[in-house]
Amino acid sequence: MTDIYYTKDHEWIKVDGGEGLVGITSYASEQLGDIVFVELPQKGISFDQGKDVAVIESVKAASEIYSPASGEIIETNSSLEENPEIINDDPLVAGWLYKIKIINKEELKNLMNEEEYNKLIGV
Amino acid sequence: MNSNRGLDHDEKLLFEVGDVNRTGVDLSEPENLSQMLGDSFSDSEIGLAGLSEPETVRHYVRLSRKNYSIDAGLYPLGSCTMKHNPRLNEKMARLEGFSEIHPLQPISTCQGALELIDLISSWLKELTGMAAVTMTPKAGAQGELCGMMAIKQALLNKNESHRKIVLVPDSAHGTNPATAAFLGFEVKTIKSNREGLIDFDDFKKNIDKNFAGVMITNPNTCGLFETDIVKISELTHKSGGYLYCDGANFNAVVGKLKPGDLGIDAMHINLHKTFSTPHGGGGPGSGPVVFSERLEKFCPTPLVENDKGEYDLIESLDGKGLSNSFGRLNVFHGQMGMFVRAMSYMLSHGADGLRQVSEDAVLNANYLRASLNDRLTPAFEGYCMHEILFSDDFLKDTGVETLDFAKAMIDEGYHPMTIYFPLVIHGALLVEPTETESKQSLDHFISTLRDLVDRLKEDSDSFKAAPVFTPIRRLDETQAARKPILRWKEEPLIAV
Amino acid sequence: MRYLPLTNEDREDMRRVIGLENVNQLFSNVPNSVSLDPTFNLPNHKTEMEVGRILSGIANKNMNSNQVPFFLGAGAYKHHIPATVDHIIQRSEFLTSYTPYQPEISQGTLQYLFEFQTQVSLMTGMDVSNASMYDGSTSSAEAVSMAKRITKRNKVVISPTLHPQYAEVIKTLISADEDSIDYKFSENLDFSSLISKIDEDVSCVVVQNPDFFGSCHSLEELADHIHSKGALLIVVVNEVISLGMMKSPGDMGADIVACEGQSLGNPLNFGGPYIGLMSTKDKYVRQLPGRIVGETNDMSGEKGFVLTLATREQHIRREKATSNICTNSGLCSLAFTIHLSLLGERGFKKLSKLNHEAAIKFYDKLKNLEGFKVRNKSFFNEFTLELPISAAIFVEKMAGKGVLAGVPVSRLANQDDSFSNLLLVASSEINSDSDREDFIKLAKEVCYE
Known part of the structure; x- marks a missing residue:
């Protein structure tokens, strides 16, 4: 059973056991427009919740991605390096950014569930 | 296939x-x-790749x-001051001396040469109306860096x-913000109020013991004079900080008032804006900085x-006189060629x-x-300074x-104004x-813009398709950024 | 006033349309404590003829390099510039246009910048180049700052034979504390000592080639050592004409190349405007500062050019930009690219050879001159001459006799006495046999009479 949480900065995290898969929401990918480049974090580096871990660039904007949870990066989506448009096409599945080993599950309480997030973006 | 159209010639790449076997220069053996x-x-x-002289001339002339150029038409780019570039300036800069x-x-x-630098x-x-000037910064952005480095050095000097x-x-x-961040300052954004000016209360609220200074463009990028500038400079100094003024819009007040009277501590001057040195398709510029006694x-x-x-x-x-200097910004002594041009302009105009x-x-x-306020929507009430800011309200519901x-203006023979800047509108x-x-x-220009606005409702498709009379249509910037092709190669990379 | 088209009637009509009594109402936002129309202690307007006379009078007080035998270099070099170059860069469409923000009406600028980027990449042996920087010194500082971003390391090792003012600029612009920059100006470039300084905190090693004293170096081995420590090699080139005869920085293992490009197309101008070149490897392109032009297609499929990768830049990233740089040296890069197109491969290599040979001929004359010694084992078109007297005094005396003889090393070394007798002398295609003979004859007089 996976749980999915959202941040106010439009990231999602799918939690599976001690690991979390992170990406951006459909809403965010639409707002950004055509994504042209993604700068992903290095494997093995640790981040605190809310710290900027990655950058997503469209033609006219660069947006920071803030980590939804604290932990160590254990995998990144290398297919995005060559084909960043995957995020536009499929932000929730194929367009995931990185996988993180969550060190403090309590933190997830700071995040929103789907219903709360939908309310935030006015769906 | 021949893609020439009238006077608009297709021109292949130099390469x-x-x-590699052709040359347009005769050299001794x-x-x-x-x-x-x-x-x-x-x-x-x-x-x-080389070309003979006639081929070279043709390549670049084509x-x-x-x-587009200021010589050919009005170039209304806001905050860029695209004024006429007198040819006397060019002639003077080319004096062999x-x-x-x-x-x-x-x-x-x-x-x-030193006399010329001293004169300008x-x-x-x-x-x-300022105490000192440094001529070395190579452009406005470097001038900003220079001014902020002096501020940083002054703080260091006071152990602050x-x-x-x-x-x-x-x-x-x-x-x-790029300049301040580059120097290790922490940038805090202050809000503009509904009149397009700095919100003095918000400014005041953000001052604490870690306040280093404030960077203000005056007149600001909304085309308005910051009415509270003197109050701001007084509070800045009282709080132990410095006031940096971005002089990009100096053309609105040159010869009319002395920025020194506003209480600023440093300001860069874009010689390529206010003092008519040519923009040259993006440089070279020159950004001298004036300083207060502090x-x-x-x-x-x-x-x-x-x-x-x-x-x-x-x-x-x-x-x-340089024992407290923050150092050297670039090799040699600045953009001499630009100093001569600007000096030629200043002497021509006089006070x-x-x-x-x-x-x-x-x-x-x-x-x-x-003449436009009943067609376009001015972003703020009242008079403006040397530039006028419109919001896109007049485009509402037109699609x-x-x-x-902006692109439709190109089809009417004009370079567009600055668009999507400032970000607050x-x-x-x-x-x-x-x-x-x-x-x-x-x-x-006014009648062209009015006609364009009147066409918005019945003919919005033509705006979406514009420009159509240009050598090339709208370009795919996404493709350019996703799969960058940044140089010619024997077998060009094909973007997938 | 000849630059102002409005007549007084126009002004009056316009005030009426706006609803103004007088023009000062437009300045009503200016605080009362600030005086409008203050007195300026400056003269009033002048005719074109008057301005011409004043400025010509000032210009004539300088001794210009066209009047006398000339041997100065040290980061700025005199070459013959074909007449075509200055003619084309004065075309309105190039001279008086802005940065190419509207690509549909700026393809002229965008295409020549794309060609320029290709030329710079080729001659430095690198994958990509930007559309130019202010000058070689700021390019070098930007290169260091780029290397720090890429490696996420702080320390910088600078070769002792880097142009001292370049080193000062790097120190100033990367605003580093003294400890993180290793630089001690000296005539001796010892690779093993450089290598010994590279540890896990070093982001890059900066080497000038030919170096400040004119010596040429093969850098492959050094590059291997640098790379084995995870650091980058930055190669600085002051005299780009040397690239016509020397292994390219890229071939020698450079990761970033920063050059002063003034030698092609741009006159001496007392130090500016000049043009910085900057090139790197494909993998670092998103860390490259400055404007970059890329190829793409328009909506009807035609090939065209745009400014691209703009998200690195200040107008989008604001406080997170790679650099605060805004302009490039547009018109100087045009002069550069026209000059290089005229030369082509053949002309460029020939020019390079002529420069080298001019220096060799000078060297051959000087090496037998009593009391003078050329310090270099290798050189391209510039070398260091040890004089029997102070170089600073020597150049003044030579100037008095009508020769601009060279650059005293001490002038750039904060008047350090240990360099006092060293003079940098540059040669190029402009120097004739009689220039060299004049130098030799007068040098003897100046030193021994």
């Missing part, structure tokens, strides 16, 4: 029309002496015809390097010293002419405002966006006509 380069010698092919001298030749052989320095100090916070209004040009001693190397008409150049950090410059620049902008409107359109446009020219 497609030229080759080398004597094949044995080389002295040691093991760094190489004779392998570089791959540089390319030139694909460019200026263009053919080396930056490190003996001081006794370049007294004229004294004009800039007098026009701004804990002061890390630089306040920057949300309407500021992007170089401001910052004077922290200015960068080198300095020109005038001892009763004998000029000297102080180049080393332990030199006279009386420069006052007329700012009055006419502001009058022209307000004439546009008064046309600011970008489309939705779909912003910032128009700066400058003082070198005639009333006839403005009237034609």
